[in-house]
Amino acid sequence: MTSLPLTPLLDKVRYPADLRELEDRDLPQLAREVRDEMIDAVSKTGGHLGAGLGVVELTIAIHKVFDTPNDRLIFDVGHQCYPHKILTGRRDRIRTLRQEGGLSGFTKRAESLYDPFGAAHSSTSISAGLGMAVAADLSGTDRKVIAVIGDGAMSAGMAYEALNNAGALDARLIVILNDNDMSIAPPTGAMSAYLARLASGRTYMGFRDLGKKLTAYLGKTVDRAITRAVEHARGYVTGGTMFEEMGFYHIGPIDGHSFEHLLPVLRNVRDNGQGPVLIHVVTQKGKGYAPAEAAADKYHGVNKFDVITGAQAKAKPNAPSYTAVFGEALVQEATLDEKIVGITAAMPSGTGLDKLAEIFPKRTFDVGIAEQHAVTFAAGLAAEGFKPFCALYSTFLQRGYDQVVHDVAIQGLPVRFPIDRAGFVGADGPTHAGSFDTGFLASLPGFVVMAAADEAELKHMVRTAAAYDAGPISFRYPRGEGVGVQLPERGEILEIGKGRVMKQGTKVALLSFGTRLADCLLAAEDLDAAGLSTTVVDARFAKPLDADLIRQLARHHAVLVTVEEGAVGGFGSQVVQLLASEGLLDNGLKFRSLVLPDFWMDQAKPEVMYAKAGLDAAGITQTVFKALGQAGVGVNAAG
Ligand SMILES: Cc1ncc(C[n+]2csc(CCOP(=O)(O)OP(=O)(O)O)c2C)c(N)n1
Ligand SMILES: CC(=O)[C@@H](O)[C@H](O)COP(=O)(O)O
Numbered sequence: 001m002t003s004l005p006l007t008p009l010l011d012k013v014r015y016p017a018d019l020r021e022l023e024d025r026d027l028p029q030l031a032r033e034v035r036d037e038m039i040d041a042v043s044k045t046g047g048h049l050g051a052g053l054g055v056v057e058l059t060i061a062i063h064k065v066f067d068t069p070n071d072r073l074i075f076d077v078g079h080q081c082y083p084h085k086i087l088t089g090r091r092d093r094i095r096t097l098r099q100e101g102g103l104s105g106f107t108k109r110a111e112s113l114y115d116p117f118g119a120a121h122s123s124t125s126i127s128a129g130l131g132m133a134v135a136a137d138l139s140g141t142d143r144k145v146i147a148v149i150g151d152g153a154m155s156a157g158m159a160y161e162a163l164n165n166a167g168a169l170d171a172r173l174i175v176i177l178n179d180n181d182m183s184i185a186p187p188t189g190a191m192s193a194y195l196a197r198l199a200s201g202r203t204y205m206g207f208r209d210l211g212k213k214l215t216a217y218l219g220k221t222v223d224r225a226i227t228r229a230v231e232h233a234r235g236y237v238t239g240g241t242m243f244e245e246m247g248f249y250h251i252g253p254i255d256g257h258s259f260e261h262l263l264p265v266l267r268n269v270r271d272n273g274q275g276p277v278l279i280h281v282v283t284q285k286g287k288g289y290a291p292a293e294a295a296a297d298k299y300h301g302v303n304k305f306d307v308i309t310g311a312q313a314k315a316k317p318n319a320p321s322y323t324a325v326f327g328e329a330l331v332q333e334a335t336l337d338e339k340i341v342g343i344t345a346a347m348p349s350g351t352g353l354d355k356l357a358e359i360f361p362k363r364t365f366d367v368g369i370a371e372q373h374a375v376t377f378a379a380g381l382a383a384e385g386f387k388p389f390c391a392l393y394s395t396f397l398q399r400g401y402d403q404v405v406h407d408v409a410i411q412g413l414p415v416r417f418p419i420d421r422a423g424f425v426g427a428d429g430p431t432h433a434g435s436f437d438t439g440f441l442a443s444l445p446g447f448v449v450m451a452a453a454d455e456a457e458l459k460h461m462v463r464t465a466a467a468y469d470a471g472p473i474s475f476r477y478p479r480g481e482g483v484g485v486q487l488p489e490r491g492e493i494l495e496i497g498k499g500r501v502m503k504q505g506t507k508v509a510l511l512s513f514g515t516r517l518a519d520c521l522l523a524a525e526d527l528d529a530a531g532l533s534t535t536v537v538d539a540r541f542a543k544p545l546d547a548d549l550i551r552q553l554a555r556h557h558a559v560l561v562t563v564e565e566g567a568v569g570g571f572g573s574q575v576v577q578l579l580a581s582e583g584l585l586d587n588g589l590k591f592r593s594l595v596l597p598d599f600w601m602d603q604a605k606p607e608v609m610y611a612k613a614g615l616d617a618a619g620i621t622q623t624v625f626k627a628l629g630q631a632g633v634g635v636n637a638a639g
């Protein structure tokens with residue numbers, strides 16, 4: 001058994017009120033103990049490590065200075081909130097982070113009063129904070145609202161929409177820009193370069209001007225400590241910055257690891273001034289843990305690891321991941337077709353597009369956390385005859401939906417959408433589950449919507465998408481490993497709108513869309529063994545449907561079950577629409593549609609989530625037995 005870190009001071013702090021009892025001089029020790037606690041916890045659970053390590057001092061300083069939870073503290077994305085959880089009554093459960101029944105890996109309203117706003121998708125904090133600041137104003141309270149947003153998150157359009165609005169409303173909102181010069185990958189874009197220039201000091205004001213400016217903003221009561229703090233940090237209140245032009249009072253950059261600098265600035269901002277203020281804080285991702293500080297990704301997201309060496313546990317994979325297969329297949333196609341380009345919204349390694357970037361850097365675009373822009377940027381490329389692969393996670397594509405409709409689909413532009421993380425994603429929970437893409441894409445006229453049943457199918461779909469130029473086309477695939485099928489040398493071009501029969505039976509038809517196919521095949525074994533001869537079909541397409549094949553299934557089977565890892569409104573809904581409109585439900589066919597359940601499923605191991613959703617072999621088999629009014633459990637259904 002490994003021993004827990006020694007944390008005598010932290011042991012006295014359950015809530016921020018306890019922290020506020022400490023002397024300022026105790027805080028560096030508290031920070032060391034919070035770091036040790038967090039490193040130990042994440043070494044056992046895995047999770048987002050680097051971002052939290054970088055905000056330990058900032059989190060402590062905010063709770064020390066502000067009256068949380070009455071004052072509202074919002075973390076953008078929320079992946080950096082582990083120190084906050086440790087300090088806000090959740091330390092006793094910190095080793096359950098991201099586990100089934102445990103703490104969420106993000107801020108979550110249902111979990112704590114100290115999480116006034118839930119997050120996991122980025123760049124929402126300034127908007128939410130502004131809403132809360134205006135609400136405070138309207139309610140006549142003097143509650144403070146603090147939004148902590150990273151430099152990566154600051155690349156999204158929503159952040160600017162909020163800054164723009166806040167400046168105009170002159171609301172009392174405190175934005176803390178946590179600038180660690182990192183997103184998941186190194187940040188890209190002009191804004192990132194601008195922040196780097198600010199942090200390097202080239203636009204700083206002189207000390208005398210600083211004094212004048214602070215007095216002008218904070219009033220005559222301005223604490224001398226604040227001017228000393230920013231001076232010592234080599235940071236000065238900047239003049240004429242973009243943030244000031246937008247109506248914010250801008251302080252910084254200051255050293256986000258120094259309590260001497262953080263506390264006076266926060267106290268002065270708390271007690272003085274009016275209107276929105278932006279404090280630019282410079283931090284280091286992974287701070288205080290050598291392996292994280294040295295890692296290229298600053299240990300953004302890690303598996304369980306050995307605290308001494310930093311070595312992460314890696315189970316030996318049984319098959320390549322879908323992401324890797326996609327990345328390699330895209331490189332293969334791009335090598336043969338120079339019109340192919342790749343687009344990622346700040347997720348080069350997560351989407352596998354880093355492979356394309358290695359070989360074709362000029363044809364690969366990391367646009368930052370900017371999914372809306374990514375989609376319309378791809379549309380522009382497609383309008384000029386290029387073949388853009390706009391590779392997004394299903395959950396993040398949601399943010400670009402109007403762009404998909406208005407800028408791609410209505411104009412019939414051949415943008416290719418590889419959709420990763422389709423379905424359950426395990427530890428990241430409901431905010432990251434890819435639930436809705438089939439529904440929101442298959443309802444769009446002219447869209448081709450595919451799902452890969454295994455990694456070989458994924459290769460076929462990459463090639464099919466590359467070859468298809470008649471309009472938008474998407475293909476979805478899940479997080480994690482493939483099923484271990486033999487991969488073809490190169491993908492084939494699939495016939496649009498044609499499914500494939502995997503196994504022919506006579507009584508029951510299982511019509512699968514995506515990687516639930518493997519469980520359909522297992523369920524079919526059990527059903528066959530129970531005397532229910534079962535057909536299994538891989539639909540491949542939710543749009544256009546293979547209408548002839550579906551008609552055959554409906555006419556020649558007693559039970560037809562659709563199976564997909566997506567919410568209601570997706571593949572099954574397309575199928576039932578076809579059946580209903582052609583009267584194929586009128587003759588006694590028992591039709592059932594298995595989809596994700598109608599609740600937000602918390603994090604757990606994917607197998608557990610499938611079972612809860614009734615989307616594993618057992619759930620499929622049971623659905624058939626129930627439809628036929630029979631009871632029965634098969635071998636594959638037992639688990
Ligand atoms: C809309 C959206 N797109 C992509 C992501 C994936 N993502 C999570 S954290 C992150 C990087 C955030 O960088 P930053 O805000 O600077 O925080 P840091 O990790 O550096 O502390 C990205 C791209 C997301 N959560 N939300
Ligand atoms: C916080 C966030 O949005 C990402 O870090 C996400 O957790 C990555 O997920 P994957 O591990 O599936 O790439």
Ligand SMILES: [Mg+2]
Nearest residue numbers: 150151152182
């Ligand atoms: Mg960052």
